[in-house]
Amino acid sequence: MAEFTMELNDEQREVRDWIHGFAADVMRPAAAEWDEREETPWPVIQEAAKIGLYSLDFYAQQFFDPTGLGIPMTMEELFWGDAGIALSIVGTGLAAVGVLANGTEEQIGTWVPQMYGDADDVKVAAFCSSEPDAGSDVASMRTRAVYDEAKDEWVLNGTKTWATNGGIAHVHVVVAVVDPELGSKGHASFIVPPHTPGLSQGQKFKKHGIRASHTAEVVLEDVRVPGHCLLGGKEKLDERLARARERAQGGERVRNAAMATFEASRPAVGAMAVGTARAAYEEALEYARTREQFGRPIIDNQGVAFQLADMRTRIDAARLLVWRASWMAATGKKFEHAEGSMSKLFASETAKEVTAQAIQILGGNGFTREYPVERMHRDAAIYTIFEGTSEIQRLVIARALAGMPIR
Numbered sequence: 001m002a003e004f005t006m007e008l009n010d011e012q013r014e015v016r017d018w019i020h021g022f023a024a025d026v027m028r029p030a031a032a033e034w035d036e037r038e039e040t041p042w043p044v045i046q047e048a049a050k051i052g053l054y055s056l057d058f059y060a061q062q063f064f065d066p067t068g069l070g071i072p073m074t075m076e077e078l079f080w081g082d083a084g085i086a087l088s089i090v091g092t093g094l095a096a097v098g099v100l101a102n103g104t105e106e107q108i109g110t111w112v113p114q115m116y117g118d119a120d121d122v123k124v125a126a127f128c129s130s131e132p133d134a135g136s137d138v139a140s141m142r143t144r145a146v147y148d149e150a151k152d153e154w155v156l157n158g159t160k161t162w163a164t165n166g167g168i169a170h171v172h173v174v175v176a177v178v179d180p181e182l183g184s185k186g187h188a189s190f191i192v193p194p195h196t197p198g199l200s201q202g203q204k205f206k207k208h209g210i211r212a213s214h215t216a217e218v219v220l221e222d223v224r225v226p227g228h229c230l231l232g233g234k235e236k237l238d239e240r241l242a243r244a245r246e247r248a249q250g251g252e253r254v255r256n257a258a259m260a261t262f263e264a265s266r267p268a269v270g271a272m273a274v275g276t277a278r279a280a281y282e283e284a285l286e287y288a289r290t291r292e293q294f295g296r297p298i299i300d301n302q303g304v305a306f307q308l309a310d311m312r313t314r315i316d317a318a319r320l321l322v323w324r325a326s327w328m329a330a331t332g333k334k335f336e337h338a339e340g341s342m343s344k345l346f347a348s349e350t351a352k353e354v355t356a357q358a359i360q361i362l363g364g365n366g367f368t369r370e371y372p373v374e375r376m377h378r379d380a381a382i383y384t385i386f387e388g389t390s391e392i393q394r395l396v397i398a399r400a401l402a403g404m405p406i407r
């Protein structure tokens, strides 16, 4: 039985400091440039790949850290460096998790390494679920996958949107409807291998923040993928659909298994938000100590010092919620009160608020692109939107508290 501790062990501290070094020395100095260019920072991803920070091995190691703190610690440091560049580095992980969660061992072994490529030829991957008319309401998804039995192929048609790395990815993971009668229970995930005809990039979005991360529509027109690209395989899908049909006929409501996955993955987004919030807080603290007005550092005014006290307290509280949920996921605890959603809700709202306070503390300088807090504030706005908006997190928490099924 592991003893309760809130201290990172020696190995974790070593890894954290190593990531921090990369974030401080490579990511932070490049952040403003890639934000302005609004392009994927391939050279930075390559640097990360060279030292093993962009690799399947590294993320697998963190993912299987028995304390659960490997991933949140990694996310916090990378997003402390820069959120846009960090998302370009960890975006592939979203697609990898899609395969890990639903794929067979053979599928995992075949596709996940291809998603990362290698240090001499880095690749990225995309996870495509959201659609123009299916954002928070995933069940209204329209992209269809139809099985062509004669050829043992699946044919995909539809338009995905907001896909991180969409269109520039080597491997796309696409969620599609296989049985429209079953709502979200009638969805399945597919691998679209590199260079498959019919998959193209639609519009690339010009964004408010995390601008170094590529976000685009993905258009699927008669995209044919071999039968073995259905994640989990046909037999498992047929069994799952048969069970869902039986339950639907019996009027039984099926608990959505995907929700448990979300509870386990949302703390990682919370950790990203903690990283951005901490970066802005540190900038504000340093500025408040050195900027003098009325003959003394502005931190000597209680009005400024109290703001910093609140910022720091909220960040630490957010990290504790993230660590609790990550530990629960790693140790197989049930998220009875939607603790994963709680951590994401609180950390993302904290990042928005703390980065706004940082701008205020830096005064006119905070409002310019000469200082990083302006960018951090724009970046922070994403955390309350993706992986479920703050309203959806509240909905999930409220349902859990009320004892209602989480949908």
Ligand SMILES: Cc1cc2nc3c(=O)[nH]c(=O)nc-3n(C[C@H](O)[C@H](O)[C@H](O)COP(=O)(O)OP(=O)(O)OC[C@H]3O[C@@H](n4cnc5c(N)ncnc54)[C@H](O)[C@@H]3O)c2cc1C
Residues within 6 Å of the ligand: 094, 127, 128, 129, 130, 132, 134, 135, 136, 137, 161, 162, 163, 164, 165, 207, 210, 215, 382, 385, 386, 387, 388, 389, 390, 391, 392, 395
């Ligand atoms: C930069 C970026 C990257 C992304 N990356 C990916 C990706 O890689 N893959 C992917 O599949 N998706 C991705 N997304 C999509 C993201 O997950 C969705 O934007 C998000 O789920 C919200 O959906 P929506 O934008 O359609 O908003 P909507 O669902 O239309 O929501 C609009 C507003 O209505 C509110 N609302 C909706 N329903 C309710 C309700 N029942 N109660 C109260 N309020 C409600 C929402 O909270 C929100 O404030 C990304 C998005 C962005 C912006």
